Amino acid sequence: MPVAARLVAAGVTPAAALAFLLSAPAINPVVLVATAVAFPRNPEMVAARLMASLATSVVVGLLWMALGRDEWLAKLRSRPASHGSKVAVFLSTAQHDFLQAGGFLIIGAAAAATMQTVLPKQLVNNVAGSGLLSVLALAVLAVLLCLCSEADAFVAAGLTQFSLTARLAFLVIGPMVDLKLFALQAGTFGPRFAWRFSATTFVVGIACAGLIGWWLL
Numbered sequence: 001m002p003v004a005a006r007l008v009a010a011g012v013t014p015a016a017a018l019a020f021l022l023s024a025p026a027i028n029p030v031v032l033v034a035t036a037v038a039f040p041r042n043p044e045m046v047a048a049r050l051m052a053s054l055a056t057s058v059v060v061g062l063l064w065m066a067l068g069r070d071e072w073l074a075k076l077r078s079r080p081a082s083h084g085s086k087v088a089v090f091l092s093t094a095q096h097d098f099l100q101a102g103g104f105l106i107i108g109a110a111a112a113a114t115m116q117t118v119l120p121k122q123l124v125n126n127v128a129g130s131g132l133l134s135v136l137a138l139a140v141l142a143v144l145l146c147l148c149s150e151a152d153a154f155v156a157a158g159l160t161q162f163s164l165t166a167r168l169a170f171l172v173i174g175p176m177v178d179l180k181l182f183a184l185q186a187g188t189f190g191p192r193f194a195w196r197f198s199a200t201t202f203v204v205g206i207a208c209a210g211l212i213g214w215w216l217l
Contacts, residue, residue, distance in 0.1 A: 001181075005188045008073055015068070019061035022201065025149045026053035026175040035171065038153035042164060044216055045171075049153075052172045052212040056205045063200060073189060132210075134166040139206050142174035149175035165213030172209040177202045 004021035008014050025031070027050050039045040130137075138159070147155055152174045156167040177198050185194035 001184050001188050013065075014073060015061040015064040018064055018197070019057045022060060022176050023054060023057040026057070026172070031149050031153070031175070034150050035153040038157040042217075045153075045164065045168065048164075048168050048212050048216045049171050051216070052168060052205075052208045053175070055208040055212070056172060056176065056201065059204050059208065060197075060201050063204070073193060134162050135169045135206065135210060135213075138162055138166045138170040139173045139202065139209075142170045143178050143202070145174070146178040146180045147174055163213075164217040165210060168213045168217065169206055169209035173202060173205045176205055 001021065003024075004017045007017040007020070032046055032050060035049050036043060036046045138156075142152070145155075152171060156170050159167055159170070162170075182194055182198050185197060189197070
């Protein structure tokens with residue numbers, strides 16, 4: 001998140017920075033290897049996760065190019081420029097990003113912990129066999145649970161009552177949209193951006209997971 005914010009503030013095309021923001025935690029080699037280990041009998045899940053996550057990142061970036069507004073990133077544009085030696089600029093930037101990200105990450109983690117405690121597990125079991133509703137249910141579950149992208153594949157592998165397509169939606173949405181990320185986006189980019197970006201990513205992610213799952217799984 002801080003890297004994407006710095007890229008935008010430095011003048012990089014927002015669509016490219018946002019595509020980076022979504023794809024970096026979702027399709028890096030560690031995540032793909034973890035997915036292969038978690039689904040040894042379904043190797044197609046690795047390709048499906050890669051394709052659906054990449055497609056989501058690209059589509060959201062293209063949507064920003066078509067519909068995005070610079071005023072939604074006004075908080076980044078208004079950041080004062082750093083001055084001094086390169087070492088001083090590096091240290092001040094790292095300190096600023098660490099403190100800002102840490103604070104909002106704590107807020108998001110607290111919300112996530114609350115949801116993990118109160119979320120009724122029986123509700124998840126009831127919708128497991130309900131087709132499209134099961135895809136939406138696991139996507140919402142991914143938002144609420146806020147799992148690490150390296151570990152979510154093992155959680156998804158254990159949700160055997162759900163279809164592979166529903167579990168793919170869980171894997172695509174989790175690293176891109178959850179409570180911690182929303183809190184961090186609101187603190188970094190501003191609330192107006194966070195609401196629009198998270199909602200758009202959620203819808204596009206479900207659509208891409210559904211299409212790739214229908215085609216490949």
